[in-house]
Amino acid sequence: MKVLLIEDEKQLADSIVSYLEGEGYNCEIATDFNSADDKVQVYDYDCVLLDITLPGGNGLDVLYHLKKRKPDASVIIISAKNSVDDKIRGLDLGADDYIVKPFHLSELNARLKSVIRRRNFAGSNEIVFNEIKVDTNSMIVTIKGEPVVLTKKEYDLLLFFMSNSNRVITRESIAEHLWGEEMDGIDSFDFIYSHIKNLRKKIMEKGGADYIQTVYGMGYKFIKK
Amino acid sequence: MKLLTRTNIYFLILTLLVFSLGGEVFYKRLHAINKADADERLEQEKERVLNYVKTNQALPYNTVLLGDSVAFLPVNGTKEEKIGHFKTYNKLEKEYESYQTITFNVALANQAYQAIIYRPLLESDDLTAGIAEAIAIIACCLIIVLLVSNFVISKIVWLPFYKTLEKIKLFDLIKENRIEFDKTNTMEFKALNDVLESMTTKIVSDYGSLKKFTENASHELQTPLAIIQTKLELLIQSENLSEKQIEDIKAVYDSAGRLSRLNQALLLLAKIENKQFAKTQLVEVNELIERKIEAFDELLKHKNISVEKHLSPVSLMMHPALADMLINNLIGNAIKHNINGGRLTIRLTEKRLSIENTGNPLTTSPEDLFQRFRKNNNASDSLGLGLAIVKEICSEYLFQVDYKYADGIHIISVRF
Numbered sequence: 056m057k058v059l060l061i062e063d064e065k066q067l068a069d070s071i072v073s074y075l076e077g078e079g080y081n082c083e084i085a086t087d088f089n090s091a092d093d094k095v096q097v098y099d100y101d102c103v104l105l106d107i108t109l110p111g112g113n114g115l116d117v118l119y120h121l122k123k124r125k126p127d128a129s130v131i132i133i134s135a136k137n138s139v140d141d142k143i144r145g146l147d148l149g150a151d152d153y154i155v156k157p158f159h160l161s162e163l164n165a166r167l168k169s170v171i172r173r174r175n176f177a178g179s180n181e182i183v184f185n186e187i188k189v190d191t192n193s194m195i196v197t198i199k200g201e202p203v204v205l206t207k208k209e210y211d212l213l214l215f216f217m218s219n220s221n222r223v224i225t226r227e228s229i230a231e232h233l234w235g236e237e238m239d240g241i242d243s244f245d246f247i248y249s250h251i252k253n254l255r256k257k258i259m260e261k262g263g264a265d266y267i268q269t270v271y272g273m274g275y276k277f278i279k280k
Numbered sequence: 281m282k283l284l285t286r287t288n289i290y291f292l293i294l295t296l297l298v299f300s301l302g303g304e305v306f307y308k309r310l311h312a313i314n315k316a317d318a319d320e321r322l323e324q325e326k327e328r329v330l331n332y333v334k335t336n337q338a339l340p341y342n343t344v345l346l347g348d349s350v351a352f353l354p355v356n357g358t359k360e361e362k363i364g365h366f367k368t369y370n371k372l373e374k375e376y377e378s379y380q381t382i383t384f385n386v387a388l389a390n391q392a393y394q395a396i397i398y399r400p401l402l403e404s405d406d407l408t409a410g411i412a413e414a415i416a417i418i419a420c421c422l423i424i425v426l427l428v429s430n431f432v433i434s435k436i437v438w439l440p441f442y443k444t445l446e447k448i449k450l451f452d453l454i455k456e457n458r459i460e461f462d463k464t465n466t467m468e469f470k471a472l473n474d475v476l477e478s479m480t481t482k483i484v485s486d487y488g489s490l491k492k493f494t495e496n497a498s499h500e501l502q503t504p505l506a507i508i509q510t511k512l513e514l515l516i517q518s519e520n521l522s523e524k525q526i527e528d529i530k531a532v533y534d535s536a537g538r539l540s541r542l543n544q545a546l547l548l549l550a551k552i553e554n555k556q557f558a559k560t561q562l563v564e565v566n567e568l569i570e571r572k573i574e575a576f577d578e579l580l581k582h583k584n585i586s587v588e589k590h591l592s593p594v595s596l597m598m599h600p601a602l603a604d605m606l607i608n609n610l611i612g613n614a615i616k617h618n619i620n621g622g623r624l625t626i627r628l629t630e631k632r633l634s635i636e637n638t639g640n641p642l643t644t645s646p647e648d649l650f651q652r653f654r655k656n657n658n659a660s661d662s663l664g665l666g667l668a669i670v671k672e673i674c675s676e677y678l679f680q681v682d683y684k685y686a687d688g689i690h691i692i693s694v695r696f
Contacts, residue, residue, distance in 0.1 A: 064506075066511070067507045067510060070507065070511055070513075071510065074513070135503055137544065156502040156503060156505070157506035157510075158506065159513060160514070208578070225513070225516070225533065245582060249582070271523070271526065272523075273526060273529075
């Protein structure tokens with residue numbers, strides 16, 4: 056999987072690349088408008104991560120040029136501007152998703168996977184993790200072939216874990232993934248815990264292994280044994 | 281008071297002043313002329329009498345004097361010749377009558393006489409009344425003409441001013457880039473329009489740069505925060521961290537997260553203040569509340585809070601993001617400060633929204649509740665900006681928000 060990261064802030068770009076390479080992506084970086092524009096004109100990527108504010112030009116123009124050449128290109132906008140107008144313009148131009156700085160790497164990774172999944176497997180869309188299978192179209196989860204009934208939140212949580220397997224995921228990033236900004240400032244860790252407890256129980260009831268490990272003081276880890 | 285009324289009052293006062301002074305001067309002047317004229321006539325009549333006496337060597341009859349009375353008093357020798365004034369009371373007309381008199385000597389062969397000619401003057405009462413009447417008529421006419429012309433002229437003259445006023449009233453900083461006034465030839469209004477035009481242009485450009493600044497501040501702060509957060513996220517992936525290291529990293533991570541939330545909340549407040557949420561659309565508040573209750577469902581269940589809703593269908597013109605935030609913060613606040621097993625009652629009518637929740641009494645004063653960074657419990661994790669944002673949104677739409685506490689129930693109500 057080839058990903059182009061267009062981001063002028065080197066340190067941030069390094070972090071993102073480091074995380075994504077750990078997930079097996081092949082990342083290229085463009086740090087200004089011209090090199091970004093050149094790259095999207097010449098090469099094909101599975102997904103482009105695009106910062107709007109770039110030295111030398113507006114990232115939305117890169118998006119426009121890219122979409123003109125390759126209308127089905129996948130793009131996730133990374134923006135420091137939490138501006139409704141920018142978001143609407145970006146999505147109108149054909150971006151698949153919009154993520155606002157600062158974000159959790161686990162969140163970016165989950166969204167990237169979701170975007171690529173939607174593009175590549177139009178039709179059947181299955182994620183497999185040992186004995187766990189998730190059909191993201193029908194939202195049906197099976198363990199060893201047997202369906203498991205999960206609530207919406209448990210389903211989201213499972214998918215988030217599977218996207219970030221073998222990574223330490225902080226409780227904050229889980230809370231933000233499940234509830235967005237809605238629960239801002241509300242102590243939501245207690246019911247993250249109860250969701251995780253339920254999810255673990257449901258997986259194990261159907262004969263699945265206990266993949267969810269608690270990382271002391273930090274969060275959780277979904278371990279591929 | 282309208283400018284026209286004010287100028288009219290001054291005009292009126294001035295007119296009355298000028299006319300009363302003018303009347304006085306007029307009266308005095310007329311009186312003097314009358315007297316001088318009488319004196320002149322008296323001199324002429326004296327000459328005539330003397331001529332008559334000289335020619336006829338006899339005293340004349342009154343007829344030579346064209347209606348003025350003459351009296352001859354026999355005297356010895358000659359008396360002083362003079363022009364004088366004489367006043368007598370006329371019992372018939374019940375008024376004083378004024379006469380101008382001339383006294384002179386007439387000498388016949390055998391007898392010397394003192395002749396006195398009386399010439400009646402215009403009666404001063406009559407004179408005064410006449411003048412007053414004339415002046416009053418003139419003044420009235422003048423005032424009426426003045427008022428009417430003032431009214432008409434000011435309508436015409438002040439027209440550019442009212443047009444300018446109307447333009448400024450309708451000027452909307454968010455929608456318009458600049459203001460353009462109608463051309464006028466009046467120097468003062470031209471100056472006013474020029475000043476207003478350059479002022480609004482400046483305001484618009486300042487507003488623009490302020491907006492830019494807000495956005496830039498957001499960008500500049502969010503990027504380093506993003507770096508801190510992502511670096512920490514990578515760091516915690518390390519395998520062999522000691523417990524102490526994890527604790528430290530966690531503390532930094534939490535603080536960075538808190539800083540980021542704080543920054544976003546402050547930016548939001550600034551954006552609301554800068555009217556960056558100007559677009560409005562009809563928001564169905566009752567449906568929004570239903571959706572929010574649904575979103576908070578887990579939290580409500582977790583705290584065993586029972587919800588009671590009395591919602592009438594209400595639609596308000598608001599920016600959807602602000603409406604969302606308002607309801608979210610209010611309900612979130614009512615859940616956050618609720619007790620386990622407590623109650624949450626939401627009432628919505630055309631006039632008001634009230635959110636009632638059980639909870640422990642406040643430890644701070646209720647006036648501080650909507651202030652920024654005021655928290656009931658300092659140890660809590662909240663930013664202390666939730667209700668400040670509520671207040672800011674409410675003032676944006678001229679809603680009134682207040683707080684009450686009674687019998688263990690906190691009530692926050694918003695009047696539309």
